[in-house]
Amino acid sequence: MISRLKKRGFTLIELMIVVAIIGILAAVAIPAFMDYMKKSKKTEASLQLNKIAKNSKVYYNTNAGYVQGSAASKPSTYSATTCKAATVDSTWAADSTWSALDFQIDEPNLFKYDYSSSAVTSGVAHAVGNLDCDTVSISYTLTLTAPSGNASTVITEPRPNSD
Numbered sequence: 447m448i449s450r451l452k453k454r455g456f457t458l459i460e461l462m463i464v465v466a467i468i469g470i471l472a473a474v475a476i477p478a479f480m481d482y483m484k485k486s487k488k489t490e491a492s493l494q495l496n497k498i499a500k501n502s503k504v505y506y507n508t509n510a511g512y513v514q515g516s517a518a519s520k521p522s523t524y525s526a527t528t529c530k531a532a533t534v535d536s537t538w539a540a541d542s543t544w545s546a547l548d549f550q551i552d553e554p555n556l557f558k559y560d561y562s563s564s565a566v567t568s569g570v571a572h573a574v575g576n577l578d579c580d581t582v583s584i585s586y587t588l589t590l591t592a593p594s595g596n597a598s599t600v601i602t603e604p605r606p607n608s609d
Contacts, residue, residue: 484578488603491573491584495586499571499588499590501547512565512567513561514564515542516560518560538550557575558575563590568590569590570590572586573585574586586601587601589601589602
């Protein structure tokens with residue numbers, strides 16, 4: 447007895463259902479992934495400003511005042527496609543204010559940093575960056591104060607819904 451093999455395969459409806467399910471999963475997963483990426487990129491600013499804050503406190507405790515002067519980050523090249531600035535060690539070390547703060551960045555970064563202080567008891571540092579190469583930048587602020595002679599720092603983060 448010869449049995450006929452029945453040809454089997456997926457119907458067009460079954461394939462369309464699978465494609466629809468994959469589309470729904472992608473619609474949910476992609477925005478969540480993009481938010482996760484933005485959050486991970488934002489940590490650079492708070493980590494670097496925290497480094498400036500710690501170095502400023504050490505300088506304050508050693509010299510009875512914050513570093514005087516102003517400085518801004520000096521990226522050697524800036525990529526518009528990745529929104530990253532490549533820095534060179536010598537540009538940070540050559541600046542007396544950054545040198546006094548013992549602050550430098552030696553790898554590509556997403557934020558531009560500046561510091562200024564005109565009084566021994568106060569100072570301010572900023573981190574400004576564009577995380578997704580659009581026209582919206584976010585800004586972190588580090589405020590240095592010395593109430594009653596004790597060095598104190600506060601990092602102000604951007605609003606949660608910005609950028």
